[in-house]
Amino acid sequence: MTKRLSEKENYFSMSEFLESYYWAGKDDSLGSLLGSVTLWSDDGELFDQAIAEDWHAFFSDVSNEDHTMFESFQAVKQFVNEYLPDVAETTPLSRNLTYNIRMICEMTEAQRNQEPVWKNWVAAVNWITNPNVVPVNESPFLEKGQSLPNPDNKGFRKNQFPIAQVLPAPRPEIPMEDSPEMLTVEQSFQVQLAFMRHYYQVTSDSELGNYLQQYSKVDGSNIRYEKWCRKFSERAEIERKASSLTVLVMAKDYYEIFFSDNALHAQSLRKLSYEIWKTVYLPHSQRVQTEVWQNWLTAVHQVME
Incomplete structure (x- = not known):
């Protein structure tokens, strides 16, 4: 049976997916964004309502029904296009991630199944949809005085989705040629x-x-x-x-x-x-x-x- 994600499951999967790359590279663009993406109120509402409204628009644009694994990734593509655009002001890791997400959305199923970014997405979805996982309703960033996880712990944060083991491949250089004008x-x-x-x-x-x-x-x-x-x-x-x-x-x-x-x-x-x-x-x-x-x-x- 094909796994399908609700709007909130899709969002939590995206949050864990993006965080796994933040922890792998301590990327400033991701870090700035995740403070708004991961902070929830006691009643289960996202604190940043602008992001909540945008996410609803992205999710609904793909489909009004629960999403397949690939449809949910297409919603993520829209999110990063808005919040981590492939422009010079965005940090290299985030730009590479956005580029890879966009390209994966154009691949065949066989092609994307070979891509580390897609594999990490599948892992995030499986983690969130595991009935034994309890979503964390507050920012899981390190508190003052805490340190990064010990490398001996195989890349896991305590009770959290694993740190990304493979960073997104660098996007290609834009091919330039002489232009007479x-x-x-x-x-x-x-x-x-x-x-x-x-x-x-x-x-x-x-x-x-x-x-x-x-x-x-x-x-x-x-x-x-x-x-x-x-x-x-x-x-x-x-x-x-x-x-x-x-x-x-x-x-x-x-x-x-x-x-x-x-x-x-x-x-x-x-x-x-x-x-x-x-x-x-x-x-x-x-x-x-x-x-x-x-x-x-x-x-x-x-x-x-």
Whole structure:
């Protein structure tokens, strides 16, 4: 019989799954998030109601019924896309974990059964659904004066799910190739706006329309433009310019934060965010054949004319 998880079982499994990687790597991004993920009140309600509401949206988006093992993992994918996005500001361990989760969701059953991250997920689910396990309704972080578990205890914390024995594999480096178009910071921001306007014309998505209306000014009054300028200065390559490919990678991070692939955003924006994420990781010979890249080049040429 196929095991199915309720919304709360799915959540507790995710909590233990993420914590197992925190304890393995003492990762700052995971540690900051888990303080909110694992703290429960005496009446069984999560203290952070924003996370509780988001989780309900992610769980329900996959299915309104109890989830299979794989469906429950798809809800986790939406959660990490929102709270541990694959962007430069997220710590490497968390980024690697998010990347691996996203890729596993695209694999066949035979492929994912070989993946250590998937195996750890299955173990977390089995641990939570074991009738002898009692959920801990408070943060299990170490208290002052306590130390990490003794390595002789085979990776177990007392009465807790085991520490992850295998860290998520490093995500691949984004394949970069020379791009003939070199953009100034203002041009780069205009390119991503032109790119977004194309998709607004195609989808008429109100969320994207509101964003374009609110954040299209290319001056100091636009907080998003100021943040873009700071990021551009870190990526600029030659004479304070960056290639169109480098700017697309910047745009990938931008979309991962503002329009991440989860149920909090319109389906058209989720799909666009996903397609950009997938495109930047492709070898450049494959990337240039994608719709995302073709539309991106169109936006570049519009701005540079």
